[in-house]
Amino acid sequence: MYTPTATDIEELQKKFPASLNYLVSIFLIQREYGKTGNSRLAANLGVSKPAVNQAIGRLKKHKLVEQDPYGDIRLTEKGRGFAVRTLIKHYLIEHLLITRTNYPWDKSDDEAQRLQTSLSEEFTDYLYDFFNKPQTCPHGNPFPGSEREEELISAPRLINAPLDSRLQVIRITEEGEATEGLLRFCHRNELFPGKALCIKSRDSEGNLTVDCCENSIIIPSEIAQYICYRFLEKES
Numbered sequence: 638m639y640t641p642t643a644t645d646i647e648e649l650q651k652k653f654p655a656s657l658n659y660l661v662s663i664f665l666i667q668r669e670y671g672k673t674g675n676s677r678l679a680a681n682l683g684v685s686k687p688a689v690n691q692a693i694g695r696l697k698k699h700k701l702v703e704q705d706p707y708g709d710i711r712l713t714e715k716g717r718g719f720a721v722r723t724l725i726k727h728y729l730i731e732h733l734l735i736t737r738t739n740y741p742w743d744k745s746d747d748e749a750q751r752l753q754t755s756l757s758e759e760f761t762d763y764l765y766d767f768f769n770k771p772q773t774c775p776h777g778n779p780f781p782g783s784e785r786e787e788e789l790i791s792a793p794r795l796i797n798a799p800l801d802s803r804l805q806v807i808r809i810t811e812e813g814e815a816t817e818g819l820l821r822f823c824h825r826n827e828l829f830p831g832k833a834l835c836i837k838s839r840d841s842e843g844n845l846t847v848d849c850c851e852n853s854i855i856i857p858s859e860i861a862q863y864i865c866y867r868f869l870e871k872e873s
Contacts, residue, residue, distance in 0.1 A: 665724075800837065833849075
């Protein structure tokens with residue numbers, strides 16, 4: 638796969654400052670849903686559809702994406718290379734902020750977004766080795782190409798979890814990370830990957846009452862839809 642150099646990234650940003658945000662978003666949407674359309678991309682980035690149309694035109698000129706008229710947006714090999722390298726840097730910065738400085742969850746994603754383009758290739762590789770070649774970001778989203786990528790992306794969402802089952806949180810989706818207040822809620826209630834839960838009830842609006850260690854918490858449906866889980870084996 639194409640791997641951009643620091644010079645390649647710097648030159649692309651000079652030509653189109655928002656390019657990396659677009660490429661990463663296209664990659665993540667395609668990974669999550671199998672395809673990327675203009676409307677979903679606009680909603681993901683919080684911009685208008687005309688802005689997306691214009692951005693896709695610029696990315697096509699740089700041979701970073703392909704798109705038939707009104708069709709799905711596809712990353713070229715070059716575009717995928719930029720997206721993957723940027724996402725890896727983002728995840729490693731989150732590891733540095735959260736696991737080494739105890740920086741708040743609800744601020745780490747934004748901070749990583751600001752820092753990801755300034756990380757050198759040498760330091761990126763150093764952090765990857767330093768954190769023992771991690772397979773996920775601290776929120777459980779898989780590194781591109783990791784052994785657990787398919788498992789984590791296809792994991793079921795908490796909002797549909799059966800009652801009275803023993804579950805374990807394994808991932809807060811990228812959309813969830815971008816949802817206002819979600820990471821703050823998860824941090825406050827210690828809903829981290831690895832946390833064991835039991836769904837006790839679900840109201841008519843989909844809000845969940847969950848037993849978590851010795852506490853009982855209510856997880857709103859708009860948050861539960863972005864938390865992924867796996868079943869825990871029953872104790873013998």
